[in-house]
Amino acid sequence: MKVIETRKLTKFYGKHRGIIDLDLEVEEREVFGFVGPNGAGKSTTIRTLVGLIFPTRGSASILGMDIMRDAREIKRHIGYLPSEVEYYDGMTVKELLEYSARFYGAPLNDRLQELAEVFQVDLSRNITDLSSGNKKKVAILQCFLHKPKVLILDEPTNGLDPLMQARFYEIVRRENEQGVTVFFSSHILSEVQRICRRVAIIKEGRVVAVEDIASLRKKNLSRVHLESRTPIPEAALRLSGVKSLSVQGEKVEFLYSGEVNSLLEALSRLPMERLTIEEPSLEEIFMHYYGGEQ
């Protein structure tokens, strides 16, 4: 069963584009990344999935249930972590979590203590007094407490310090091992790379690619650095498959996605001193998809 499935999901805000014809399929027990620059439509997609806004056309389902028709039942099973968190004034952390738990008809359990310790949350503090990072930690607790089957995370580590980020990834990994499906949205690829198996790349409201993280890396895209004894003429590297070419005197750098042999043949004619061919960072692969703009 597909845990999350969108079919031609489209959202316009008046005339403004939100998302267009979005088709996504997230498998059971998968950690699925959703990556794109700010304004690409990530939050629009997520807000549509969790029922804050309604699609202009198209449809979507979570756990086989329609997001419009079965919104309440779906929300029982999802843990949603928004990128920015705001809570009611005048409540302690514990009161808020109790309030949240009562909506699920489940009392607070041992899980709370454990999570509060992991994330160093003081349950007796008043929410009004918390910094945004600490509010985020409360949101993490609240997201996991009712044992959701699906986690929907929107820029989840935004505002967390590196130690807390590491703990957060650890918890997500553990939940996933226990069968929880994760939908992880971020504009930072390295974050997604760390935890996801598959990733959808969204650009200007459309999904431009859905790839395995592993195959994305193996896309035959290489970063080439070379230094020579004499300045290299640009014409010598006018090869199909060369991208983002930068020539600075004796130093040359470019991305290459063509035949390795023809590259080596072209390079062999140059008076080279140093050559490195390495796997590019996901950021670079990402930029490659976006045609250099982000």
Added chain:
Amino acid sequence: MNWNLYFKELRRNRVRFIIWTSLLVIFIIFTVSVVPSILRDREQLETFLKVYPEAIKKVFGMDVESWSNPLGIYATYHGFYAYLLGGIFAITFGMEIISKEENRRTAEFLLTRPLTRSEVVASKTLAFFTYIFAFNVAIICAVLIGLTGFFGTNFDLKGVLSLGFFSLLFTSLFGALGLFISLLMKRGRSLVGVGTGLVLVTYIIDAFAKASEKVSFLRWVSPFKYGDIDVVRGFYGFEWWRLLFFLGLTALFILLTFALYRKKDIYV
């Protein structure tokens, strides 16, 4: 209906309720406490009323006959307290109870709990009407306690209860209007300003229409017309068209609130 949300709303709005209710109760007790001195000197009252222009007297319902009766004197002020101030309390409260979740960015939390949109509206609306009912009960209790304290049981109980009944209808209507228009307004607009303005405008329309024959037709557009009863002369106002006006419009605004909120995109 979600009781968790309902009780949280009661808790969250109790300060607003307590402040407004105690304010009006104090006003009412104070007003009733000066009634004996007005009644004591009828001659002075007549001279006092003579200096007022006819139009003003009509607007405020001041006439010698009404003012020779304790309830009559209070009823003159009731329009101001329960209708005007009560209306402002109701409309501003109604406008905030749903929309503050968006304005304070807590809607994202609330609407991602396992609730339907209708349950959100139902729970909040019920919490709202619980307070509106309690507010009117408190007002009428204050009137009853005040009148009993100063005049024993020598007043028209049915008159007091009909005043209370109409202020309940009145505040319910303005409250329901507040719920509805808050969903049409853009985030960040001054809800209190718009709400208070609406009540004042209908009040002023009513006052003008009462004062001048030429524009008297305008009274029909203001709820104040439909709540204008004359308990001193035994007119308790239980007429079908008045009840239809209040109950019909209140029900309409509540239904529209449900319909709009079910499809409303929530931005935080």
